[in-house]
Amino acid sequence: MLIGVLLIVTWLILLLRYPAKALPVSLVAAVALGLVATLVIWQDHRETRQLERLDLRLSLARQSCPADRPLQIRLTNTNSVPLVELRWQVGAYAPGDTVNLVDNTYTSARYRGPGELQAGAAWQECLPLPTLRSGYRPDSLEFRAEHLQGSFSN
Structure with missing residues (x-):
């Protein structure tokens, strides 16, 4: 928990201090996280449909x-x-x-x-x-x- 809070605070400091460099990296990380979440949700939905059959x-x-x-x-x-x-x-x-x-x-x-x-x-x-x-x-x-x-x- 403490490590997570520390990472978020560090990311916010970097985003405020160096927005030109931190913003593109943050956007790429957000897109990658979104793709992983989409993949997990899709696989869970597919498995649920297969179990229903x-x-x-x-x-x-x-x-x-x-x-x-x-x-x-x-x-x-x-x-x-x-x-x-x-x-x-x-x-x-x-x-x-x-x-x-x-x-x-x-x-x-x-x-x-x-x-x-x-x-x-x-x-x-x-x-x-x-x-x-x-x-x-x-x-x-x-x-x-x-x-x-x-x-x-x-």
Whole structure:
């Protein structure tokens, strides 16, 4: 923090004392900073759009999954590029309600995807249930993937 303040004060002194030399350098630095900010915003927006194009479905499948992992996930990559990595958390909701019934703590389960998933490919897996608040049965809840984070190859 102190170094940042010192840099800004030094830059202001140089700008006031030597405006002919400091102004062009300042403009170039501002343009470069603007280009970097634009690039970061564009990449973040592109990644968000790619994550929105993933078809991710969670369902309770006690018949087709082992008893210790009854939550079935089906993931289809509908993007034109391969998915490299995917992480998410699971939310559990009563039908028609907006209150997440997963007991969110620091040690809450965070789920990971299949690794690399080619464009148009599908992946299916059985996962353990997240810890629910007391008094709720998994059979009566809807499960949703939340806080998706992922990366795609270029």
